[in-house]
Amino acid sequence: MYALTVRDHIMIAHSFKGEVFGPAQRLHGATYLIDACFKRSELDADALVVDIGLASEALRSVLAGLNFRNLDDEPAFAGKNTTTEFMARVIFEHMAAAIKDGRLGEGGRGLEYLQVTLHESHIAWASYEGAL
Numbered sequence: 001m002y003a004l005t006v007r008d009h010i011m012i013a014h015s016f017k018g019e020v021f022g023p024a025q026r027l028h029g030a031t032y033l034i035d036a037c038f039k040r041s042e043l044d045a046d047a048l049v050v051d052i053g054l055a056s057e058a059l060r061s062v063l064a065g066l067n068f069r070n071l072d073d074e075p076a077f078a079g080k081n082t083t084t085e086f087m088a089r090v091i092f093e094h095m096a097a098a099i100k101d102g103r104l105g106e107g108g109r110g111l112e113y114l115q116v117t118l119h120e121s122h123i124a125w126a127s128y129e130g131a132l
Contacts, residue, residue, distance in 0.1 A: 014070065088128035
């Protein structure tokens with residue numbers, strides 16, 4: 001399986017509900033480093049997994065809707081704990097939609113698998129992955 005990863009970052013604020021979160025129940029900030037890893041069994045006609053430029057643009061576009069936001073104020077996340085794991089799935093779903101919509105070009109149509117990883121720090125991260 002071939003893989004290509006692009007990376008970007010966002011800065012958000014949020015709070016969590018539930019005793020398990022301790023002090024993170026209060027409003028706090030996070031800077032996430034985000035990797036989107038695209039996979040396919042065979043390279044396309046240009047010997048690529050996917051165009052790096054288009055993949056980077058798609059990730060940047062998806063993240064623009066989250067960057068510098070207080071996620072507690074976003075209607076889409078009302079009543080949700082926007083944990084690192086939860087947000088990995090959210091970004092995965094938006095990237096999968098971008099692929100389906102053709103925003104990664106013709107080569108993107110051959111992608112088989114996507115993994116989105118949010119690095120919360122240098123010692124902790126979470127991912128969501130799945131077939132496309």
